[in-house]
Amino acid sequence: MTLKLAYFEINDIVFGQETIIDGSTLVINRESLENTLKTSDKRISAIGLHTAMPGDSTRILCVKDVIEPRCKIKGTELGVGNTHILKNVAVVTCGKIVGFQEGIIDMSGPGAAHTPFSATLNVVLDIQVVPGLSPHEHEEVVRLTGLTAATLLAQTSTNKNPTRVETYPPIDPAAVPSSLPRIAYVYMLLSQGLLHDTYVLEENAKQGLPRILEHTLLLDGAIISGNCVSACDKNTTYHHQNNPVLRELLREHHKRLSLVGVVLTNEPISLDAKKKSAQQSVELVQTLKADGAIMSKEGFGNPDTDQMLLIRGLEEAGIPTVALTDEFAGANGCSQSLADSTPQAIAMVSVGNANERILLSPLEQLLGPISDLTKLAGAYPHSLHDDGSMEVELQAIIGATNELGWQTLRCREV
Amino acid sequence: MSIQYRIIHCLNQFFGGIGGEEQASTPPSLFSGARGPGMLLQKEFPQIEIAATLVFGDNYVAENPEAAIREILGLLTPYCTENRPDLLVAGPAFNAGRYGIACGAICQAVQEELDLPAVTGMYPNNPAVELYRLHTFIARTSDNVMGMADAIGNMIPLGLKLVREEEVWPEKDGYLLQGKRKNIFVRETGAKRAVTMLLARMNGEPFTTEYPMPVFDRAEPAPPIKDMGQARLALVTSGGIVPKGNPDRIEAANAQRFGTYSLKGLQALSAQTHQTAHGGYDPTYANQDPNRVLPLDAVRELEAEGAIGSLHEYYYATVGNATSVENARKYGQQIAKILVADGVQAVILTST
Amino acid sequence: MVKEIERSGIPVVHACSIVPISLTVGGNRIVPTIAIPHPFGRPDKSIAEEKALRRQLVEKALHALQTPIEKQTVFE
Structure with missing residues (x-):
């Protein structure tokens, strides 16, 4: 296998x-x-x-x-x-x-x-x-x-x-070295219908999430983008095929951590559904007996709420979480970056302010x-x-603030 | 070295050599050349000429910033049309709150209205930092005048970089974080940074979030009093009103304690019974009539008329001058505990 | 101090000269006063006038304490 x-x-x-x-x-x-x-x-x-x-x-x-x-x-x-x-x-x-x-x-x-x-x-x-x-x-x-x-x-x-050839055997979460932290990857997908769609194993991800998916399926292109959302933080199919979070975790697998599984979760359209998804995702992470979690994201605005619900749920379950997000802090960087927040989100990686302009x-x-x-x-x-020059926000550029953490851009306070 | 930059320097009445607290209400005026710390500035930076020094009473600006700023812009505008200066430098204000407010307001105004680069300098805990850091560059200084040379050494290179429109960063250029978000390319990808951060967390090692959650340290508004005529009211002040002689020796600045003082039998405060211990404002008026800070006479009148159910027997006083947030919080918590235990239902807290 | 007292459930009216500072430190009911060295005084007025002004400010503070609010409110 x-x-x-x-x-x-x-x-x-x-x-x-x-x-x-x-x-x-x-x-x-x-x-x-x-x-x-x-x-x-x-x-x-x-x-x-x-x-x-x-x-x-x-x-x-x-x-x-x-x-x-x-x-x-x-x-x-x-x-x-x-x-x-x-x-x-x-x-x-x-x-x-x-x-x-x-x-x-x-x-x-x-x-x-x-x-x-x-x-x-x-x-x-x-x-x-x-x-x-x-x-x-x-x-x-x-x-x-x-x-x-x-x-x-x-x-x-x-x-x-x-x-060259890379070989990826399946991971048995039960057989990982006990000395290393058990890490789960929570992989958020934009999945709201109306051209905000992602396909998992050829099924629209509006249904069937959250679920655990083998890393080998993910590496083999199980996720296809069907999204027509802002260019900067939509995860293209190429990004999914080469998911940098998954790659980094596999690079450290059995060295400094053990990857125990990937939980795919959605970003649904009602608050009730968001709460339910977040809760189910946390439960799935718990079934993996994870000690810690890393979370990527897609999109901005209402997905901020999904992310904050997930972080709160995981942290309250005693699972330290690091989450990637981009920011929409206004062209001058003075506005509130995210639409939602939670005090439990103490370990965020910011991949950039998408409102910053570029000529x-x-x-x-x-x-x-x-x-x-x-x-x-x-x-x-x-x-x-x-x-012929154009002044745009980074928002207009494909992958500029990719929330799988592809880029080396970050945003900081000045 | 020849003169390369002409600047306008802004100082309060004290540093501008007009006088102390008693001159804190002096309206702004413009003097030619350097004054006070401006002399040191020119000596340290021979390429700079201080074209003019604006001197203002810091209460005058802090109490009514809008009108005072109009007035200051009126003084500076003619100056900025002909032989325009390169930069405005305000302060440094160190830990002086009102001076800081004036410096911040002036810097913001000249940038926005006159399109003139501006820089000021303050101690990070100066309350004006929170108000103005987003709108102007505030160089880091120590909390008092002993740090003048270092403050100037931070402010001027930063200011000149602003004049030359060079990129600046808080650590490298010695200014306080403005609370803005800015993009920067770093060596590692976001994914790699995320895994590194998680491993640090898992191993109990220190890590720094790249996006601190916004903190809204706000208290939920307490429900209103239905009828003040039935309620027990207490007075609290950070204006330093204490019994004559300051029996608890509350510090004039950065107070280390608060005092609990009886109001029993007192219908009003007076110069014979009370005084201010506050070192941050001109004490003349408060010492003449302490009711001007803690309005006991008016409260007693309203109590007698039935507009206030009853006045709590004690009032609580500290000095809010340069007092740390941690201490202020501590005093607040201690006072709150006493008030709850004594059945107080409402509080008037007065500040100068 | 104002926040900590408010957190104990007792409504506080913050009577102060520099409203932006009160907004920054988290005052909820804010009554702007006259000047820093004399928040409740007008030394340039007659004693009777000054007292009347002071009384007005205290009345405003009492009014604020009896007013339901949902967020930081300045009672001008």
């Missing part, structure tokens, strides 16, 4: 006659892949495939999701067997779905430091859909097309030798549907300057 992640390091992407891996270069037959994707879903009216490389003078707009190209080899079951991964490559899907909460990726300039995807070799899909689709269907088309593209690209590795330099190439540039969350009507 072991998972093997086989990595194929890619250093370049070029367009060519067929879609293959040539050495460490990913070659893409652009026309063919565009056609394959377009015919995969009759709701697509047009598709444009572009590349965006680190250092390019390129701005990708209306980014909906980012996906690491992966495919299963030998056996289809998630969480076991071999998975091939094109390392350094990302499929970036763009689409004007809700029109204001898709994000920006800058491949160079000051914005590049604020997104992980300025450092990846990006295959950008600008997906247009037929008229009359509901936003929900539109989101689904973009999501599924991105996943299809990621799988097709990863399948170029089928008969190749990986650069993005003008870039030569713009990818993605650009008509609604100034309507992105975190942008303003006067955001776009005459010289």
Whole structure:
């Protein structure tokens, strides 16, 4: 029951006659892949495939999701067997779905430091859909097309030798060394319907959470983002596939701590449901006999309440908890950062104030549907300057204040 | 070294050389050149010229900051249109609350109204810090004038950085936290920091949260008195009103105790019976008529008319001048215990 | 001090000259007074006038003590 992640390091992407891996270069037959994707879903009216490389003078707009190209080899079951991964490559899907909460990726300039995807070799899909689709269907088309593209690209590795392989055996919580602190990971997912959705094992996470999920399933891409929320702290599929909290815990596993399990929990829409979820999550952490917990988050505003309820519940159950959050402290950093608070939250990691503004330099190439540039969350009507530079809040940048703790940004008091 | 920066310096009546507490109500006026600590400032920083010194009575500003600030801006505005100074420096105010309030209010106003960079200096526990730290840069100083050279050594480099619009950080540039949130890139990812913090917690080692929960240290408002005509009222003061001679020797500043004093048979306080022990304001008026701080005469009148059920036999007094929050809390708790035990239902607490 | 007494359940009216400080230290019922060295006095007025002013302030304080409030309130 072991998972093997086989990595194929890619250093370049070029367009060519067929879609293959040539050495460490990913070659893409652009026309063919565009056609394959377009015919995969009759709701697509047009598709444009572009590349965006680190250092390019390129701005990708209306980014909906980012996906690491992966495919299963030998056996289809998630969480076991071999998975091939094109390392350094990302499929970036763009689409004007809700029109204001898709994000920006800058491949160079000051914005590049604020997104992980300025450092990846990006295959950008600008997906247009037929008229009359509901936003929900539109989101689904973009999501599924991105996943299809990621799988097709990863399948170029089928008969190749990986650069390196990571092996992940299952964890038996009963068999961990008694001398190390038993740590549970509480993994909050935005799951509110109405385009605030996350998919766990292909099921909408509105139902079925909280639950415990094996780390091998998580490492193997059990969670897919279907979220159309603010770019800075939505966890893209790529983030879920490479969850940095889980990775850090596994790095320390059996060294300074023992990871005893991951509790997935939701962020529902009523206070009663939030309280119930928090209570059930705490009970699940208790069944794991955890000594301590680490908690990640998605989104802001009402999820602050979910997080505070969880922290209070865990601390009151005698389980010390460290929780990650971002802040919305206003452009000048003077406002109250979170919508909720609890005195028990004494160990917070702050991944940045999403309201802080940044001047993005003008870039030569713009990818993605650009008509609604100034309507992105975190942008303003006067955001776009005459010289092509843009003043936005970090909120508008994909992954800028990622609450899985991907970035090295933090916020502090001054 | 040639003069590179011209500044305006703001001082209270004491440091400005006008006089002590008795001059605390002096309206602001502008003098050319340096005065008092400004001399030291120019000596330590030869690249700086103090173009003018604004001197004000600190009660004058602290009591009615809005009007006083209008007046001060009126004095400074013509000055700032021609031959505009680079920076305004106020204080340092050390641990003086009213002086601190004046310095904070002036700095905030010149920044906002005249777009002039400003810096002041205070001891971290100065009550004005909480009021103004968000609005101006407050360099860290000691609690008294002995720390003048260090205070100037902190304030001026910080102020000049503000003039040059350079980035500043509280630790590096010696100013008090403003309570703002600011982003910074660090070496480790959030995930790594979270695991490190959790391991520290699990091992009982010290750790520092990156987002302290906002503290609202507020007492729930107690329910109102239905009818004061039936209620027992007590008087408490931080204005230092004590029986003549200050029998408990309550300190003029940073009081180490509070006093419990009888009001039995007294219809009013008088210069013969009571005085102030408070060292933070001009005692002339309070000593002439202590009812001006603890209004016993008016309370007795209202008691006689039935507007107050009865006045508690004792009143409680301390000096609120530079008294630490911890001590104030302790005195409050002790007084509250006595009041509850004695069946007191309402309190008037007077402060200067 | 004001908070600690209030916490014991006894309503306190804080009569003080510098209202922002009272708001900072957590006063709930606040009555602004005249000046720092003479919160309940006006030395420039006649004794009778001064006494009348003082009485007015105490009456305002009594009014505050009888007023239901939910948050920090300044009784101007």
